[in-house]
Amino acid sequence: MTGTLTVAGLGPGNETLITPEVTVAIAEATDIVGYIPYVARIPAREGLTLHPTDNRVELERATHALEMAASGRKVVVVSSGDPGVFAMASAVFEAMDRAPHLAHVETRILPGITAMLAAAARTGAPLGHDFCAINLSDNLKPWSVVEKRIRLAAQADFAMAFYNPRSVSRPHQFGQALDILRQECGRERLIIFARAVTTPQEKIKVTTLADARAEMADMRTVVLVGNSLTRCIGPYVYTPRRAE
Amino acid sequence: MTGTLTVAGLGPGNETLITPEVTVAIAEATDIVGYIPYVARIPAREGLTLHPTDNRVELERATHALEMAASGRKVVVVSSGDPGVFAMASAVFEAMDRAPHLAHVETRILPGITAMLAAAARTGAPLGHDFCAINLSDNLKPWSVVEKRIRLAAQADFAMAFYNPRSVSRPHQFGQALDILRQECGRERLIIFARAVTTPQEKIKVTTLADARAEMADMRTVVLVGNSLTRCIGPYVYTPRRAE
CATH class of the missing domain: 3.40.1010.10 (Tetrapyrrole methylase, N-terminal domain)
Known part of the structure; x- marks a missing residue:
């Protein structure tokens, strides 16, 4: 057999x-x-x-x-x-x-x-143009690599998805990631916290980097950050198909 | 109603x-x-x-x-x-x-x-660590933006997925994208041409940037490029979960 x-x-x-x-x-x-x-x-x-x-x-x-x-x-x-x-x-x-x-x-x-695409679908089309996916866990890579990737992704004006943003064993790094994002993308950039998407525990919060707090994420959350053109229309968030 | x-x-x-x-x-x-x-x-x-x-x-x-x-x-x-x-x-x-x-x-x-994740599954796990997705069509964005994003993605050491790599109306740009990739990633970097994945016309080719040719892609192809640690094992291509 x-x-x-x-x-x-x-x-x-x-x-x-x-x-x-x-x-x-x-x-x-x-x-x-x-x-x-x-x-x-x-x-x-x-x-x-x-x-x-x-x-x-x-x-x-x-x-x-x-x-x-x-x-x-x-x-x-x-x-x-x-x-x-x-x-x-x-x-x-x-x-x-x-x-x-x-x-x-x-x-x-x-x-x-995958979680980022389910979360994107639940909120509109925030990953509707060029985007990247970054695992924020530093179990298998140095945190410096994570920081470098976030900076380069922001400079490329990618929309971004962050997996494993925060866990009990590493509560502080996600706050550092948010600081880098505020430096590179400005305070008005849209950010989405999508927890337990498509389950009965689903909770979705759309806000700006100015108002984002590390405590809004846990290990069941995927975090999406828009690019420079991402906008809200009514309850939806979308990233246009064009770039400038 | x-x-x-x-x-x-x-x-x-x-x-x-x-x-x-x-x-x-x-x-x-x-x-x-x-x-x-x-x-x-x-x-x-x-x-x-x-x-x-x-x-x-x-x-x-x-x-x-x-x-x-x-x-x-x-x-x-x-x-x-x-x-x-x-x-x-x-x-x-x-x-x-x-x-x-x-x-x-x-x-x-x-x-x-989505095509990149179906193509990845058919070949192993080439997008198994941080990665980005870039649409190579310049219908709605300047080609200079595409070039900049490819360079920054390579410098971030993302695995990459390219949608709409090449069409009859823009046959030359994908060759320019391959040139940038060779400059930034070296000639030995793995690249996958995945055409019409999961259909009867499916055709998958794994090669290196050195041997990649623009003609290997058409409008039904999604192109995946590994990161610096992506490797072959038997018929499979995978990107380890770690980074250095």
């Missing part, structure tokens, strides 16, 4: 945003691997083993998934959002890189709706 | 990548508006009027959709990919901005799988 490894995106939370491709992969799986709250979204059934694991063990989780697939299981690693955007797809290939005897495992990545 | 306007993403092409949310919206629509090949993906049924229109008439199309919704119709504007990424969502809000008597129309945006 030939096993397979599928890395599947569950989208931002609402079940109506899971693609049929992912639904089929989950229905055919023998094993589901992932971070506890994402595995909790998969209904139990006979023949399916759930393997929930804690946060910050991505490489071990990926290696375990590859080993099970190598032994003949049909393994699905679940990510929230899109597995290719600050999620499990890279971790799986890193694990393969470190364990060449697992590199033969047939692996496929199934995309999903 | 209160009309509504929904802007829905059909994803990159394969039907299994359309979210259930979008499928329901299409099933409830009275009118479908969009670029000819996207409207062609919607099956005809009684009670549904299809309004296919040509490329480059986005504002007129958006205004027409808003007017129909204001008159009580349930209108769905279809985009390929995600409507918020270089697609119809911004055009709808621009149209609203120009026609304030239509700004009361109840409007919602339904996200979809």
Whole structure:
């Protein structure tokens, strides 16, 4: 029996945003691997083993998934959002890189709706022109790299999406990021705090950099910052398709 | 009767990548508006009027959709990919901005799988760390802005996705973009040409900037460029989660 490894995106939370491709992969799986709250979204059934694991063990989780697939299981690693955007797809290939005897495992990545695009859709079209996505966590990169990327992105006049803006273990850095943004973009630039988008806990706040406070973000928030032309129209925020 | 306007993403092409949310919206629509090949993906049924229109008439199309919704119709504007990424969502809000008597129309945006994330999934995880998305068309912005953004993105060491890299009407600019990338990123940097991803015409080529040629892209191609750490493992391309 030939096993397979599928890395599947569950989208931002609402079940109506899971693609049929992912639904089929989950229905055919023998094993589901992932971070506890994402595995909790998969209904139990006979023949399916759930393997929930804690946060910050991505490489071990990926290696375990590859080993099970190598032994003949049909393994699905679940990510929230899109597995290719600050999620499990890279971790799986890193694990393969470190364990060449697992590199033969047939692996496929199934995309999903990533948080920034779900948040953008809920507020209008704030990422409607050139934009970038930056992970504000410094677990795997120096904070100086984050600061440099924010400055260059602002100088390029990209709209921006920030993932993992703030957590209990690093409460101060997001305030520094906001300071850099105020220096580079001015105080009137629009900023959106989108928490738990498409779930019952969804909370969206549109404000300006002048009024933005670090405490408006937590680990379930994605933060969007407009470019120099981003504007409000009624309840919507949008970035025009042109640039000057 | 209160009309509504929904802007829905059909994803990159394969039907299994359309979210259930979008499928329901299409099933409830009275009118479908969009670029000819996207409207062609919607099956005809009684009670549904299809309004296919040509490329480059986005504002007129958006205004027409808003007017129909204001008159009580349930209108769905279809985009390929995600409507918020270089697609119809911004055009709808621009149209609203120009026609304030239509700004009361109840409007919602339904996200979809955008081309760069479908292409990334098909090749591994090339956008697995901080990245940017740039539209290479200069229809609505000076080419100098495009060049500046490419240089700053390269200096930030973003992975990059390029939409609309090349068309019959502007065959030469993509070659200039490749020249800038070679200057800023070196000749060994990985580049992916992903054409018509997830459709029967799908064609994916992984190469280096040294061997990249402008003719490898056309208007159905999305181009991905790795960051300085992006690597190949077997048939896969991935960008590690760390930075240095």
